[in-house]
Structure formats: C-alpha cells, structure tokens
C-alpha cells in the first residue's frame with residue numbers, strides 16, 4: 001500500500017462517501033480531509049498490521065473474501081467506490097481477518113480507529129448512516145442464514161428418503177427407531193412393526209426386466225404408504241423389503257394393519273397402462289411389537305422372524 005496524500009487533496013468529496021451522505025458540517029469535512037489516502041496495485045491485499053481501521057474505496061474496487069477463520073463459508077463481496085469496509089472491526093475492536101484484495105488499481109481512504117470514534121461522537125449523520133449500514137448487513141446475513149438452513153433441511157430430508165419409492169430409508173430408520181423405541185418404553189405405549197417382503201421378486205425381475213421391477217417396487221410402496229395412518233412411517237428397509245413403523249399400535253391392531261396391507265397389495269392393479277397384463281404383486285408380512293425390556297434390535301429381529309414364518313407358510317400372508 002502506497003501512501004499518496006490526504007483526502008483533502010483528492011478529487012473525491014465527502015458527499016461521494018456513503019457513510020458521510022447528507023453530512024454538511026465543514027468541521028467534519030475538515031477532520032476527514034486530514035485522513036490518509038493510499039494506493040493499492042491490482043492483486044495486492046490490505047495489510048492492516050493487526051490494527052482495526054475503516055477503509056473507504058475512492059476509486060477501483062476491493063474484493064472481500066469470506067472470513068475463513070470465523071468459519072464463514074459465504075460468498076465473496078465487492079466494495080465499490082463510496083463503499084466502506086472495516087467498520088465492524090473498528091466498532092468491536094476486533095481484527096478484520098477477511099482477506100481484502102484490490103480487483104484493479106484502487107485508491108482507499110484510511111480512517112484510523114480513534115478518528116472513527118471521534119467522528120461518530122461529533123457527527124450524528126455518520127452515526128445514523130453507520131447504524132443503517134450495519135442493520136442492512138445484519139438483515140442480509142440473516143437472510144443468507146435462513147436460506148442455508150432451508151437448503152440444509154432440504155438435503156437432510158433428501159438423505160433420509162429413498163429416491164425410487166419415496167419412502168424413508170435405512171438411515172432414517174437407524175436414526176428414528178431407537179428414539180421411537182425409547183419413547184414407547186418410557187411412556188409405556190405400544191410400538192409395532194410390520195416387515196414386508198415382496199414375493200418371488202427375483203422371478204418378477206427375471207421375467208419382466210429390472211425397469212418393470214423398479215416400477216413394481218415404487219407401486220407397492222405407494223400402496224403401502226397409502227394404507228397407513230399419517231402417524232405411521234413407511235420405510236424401504238432393503239432391496240424389496242419394506243417396513244411399516246406403527247407407534248401407539250398394539251399387537252392386535254398391527255396384525256389388522258398388516259392384513260389390510262396384504263389385501264391391498266394383492267388387489268392393487270400395479271400396471272394398468274401396460275399392454276400385456278403383468279401378474280399382480282403379493283407380499284409376505286411379519287408383525288412384531290416391542291416387548292417389555294426390549295429394544296429396537298429385538299423388535300426388528302422379531303419382525304424378521306415373523307416374516308420368515310410367513311414366507312415358509314406359503315407367502316402372501318401375515319404372521320405375527
């Protein structure tokens with residue numbers, strides 16, 4: 001940074017600086033006139049020697065990189081003529097760690113921290129402009145945080161859903177089933193599972209092809225999801241295995257739900273628009289409920305064992 005004179009000797013007037021907009025007091029103008037102006041060649045960075053200062057761009061442009069030290073992953077921003085940077089560092093007396101680089105040959109007005117405070121005490125106009133600027137920045141930051149939060153939530157939901165069927169996936173189950181089991185154990189409320197496996201699905205794939213198999217899986221998932229209460233959860237547990245998680249549901253009620261799912265799957269017209277009628281799908285259903293002292297692992301194992309019995313007994317049926 002090359003010192004090239006004072007603000008009083010530059011062609012820019014106080015009116016051109018956003019922070020001093022509407023300031024007409026000659027005493028304030030005289031104070032700013034004595035402040036240094038520096039020149040930065042394109043590509044050079046501001047080296048403030050660990051000192052908080054206010055910089056106002058007179059000509060050229062600065063690029064401010066996000067403050068990586070503060071965990072800031074935001075966008076870079078540009079500071080154009082009349083705009084300032086460093087005011088927050090002056091106000092909270094903290095180091096400005098964001099890298100500031102000249103995008104072209106740039107002239108900067110440099111106002112030392114003490115002088116900024118003196119100007120704030122003397123100029124109500126400056127104080128008001130500064131507050132407006134900070135308020136604007138807070139709003140912009142809040143909006144950015146809200147956008148990121150929404151995006152984060154969107155990706156979280158995406159990571160917990162199975163793309164083919166739209167059901168929750170195994171990651172969701174691993175996160176939620178222990179919580180549901182713990183809550184049921186604490187409340188003494190029932191918790192039941194129905195484990196579902198499509199029958200002879202390998203044969204279905206082999207006969208009709210993998211794409212038809214995918215469509216059949218998605219159709220079966222939508223039959224199952226559509227037959228559950230809003231408070232139940234449908235999960236794709238594995239390849240052609242699904243799971244209905246039924247909070248507040250006793251073993252008898254869960255068996256009733258499984259019978260309903262079994263019937264609806266049997267009756268579902270899965271491919272109404274295909275020229276050749278495909279065999280309708282059936283499924284086998286294993287029902288289990290949380291036992292006293294049990295946990296999510298024993299519950300899953302019991303549902304799996306019941307499903308095995310349903311397969312062994314001839315498929316297209318419910319075993320509890």
Ligand SMILES: Nc1nc2c(ncn2[C@@H]2O[C@H](COP(=O)(O)OP(=O)(O)OP(=O)(O)O)[C@@H](O)[C@H]2O)c(=O)[nH]1
Pocket residue numbers: 164197198199200201202203205209210211212213214217238239240311315
């Ligand atoms: N199209 C398709 N097939 C899948 C998918 N995931 C698993 N499968 C198939 O599902 C079949 C499961 O076969 P098996 O485990 O032998 O069971 P099955 O043929 O259904 O026989 P049973 O369960 O005993 O009635 C395999 O052929 C897998 O390739 C998928 O996402 N899409």
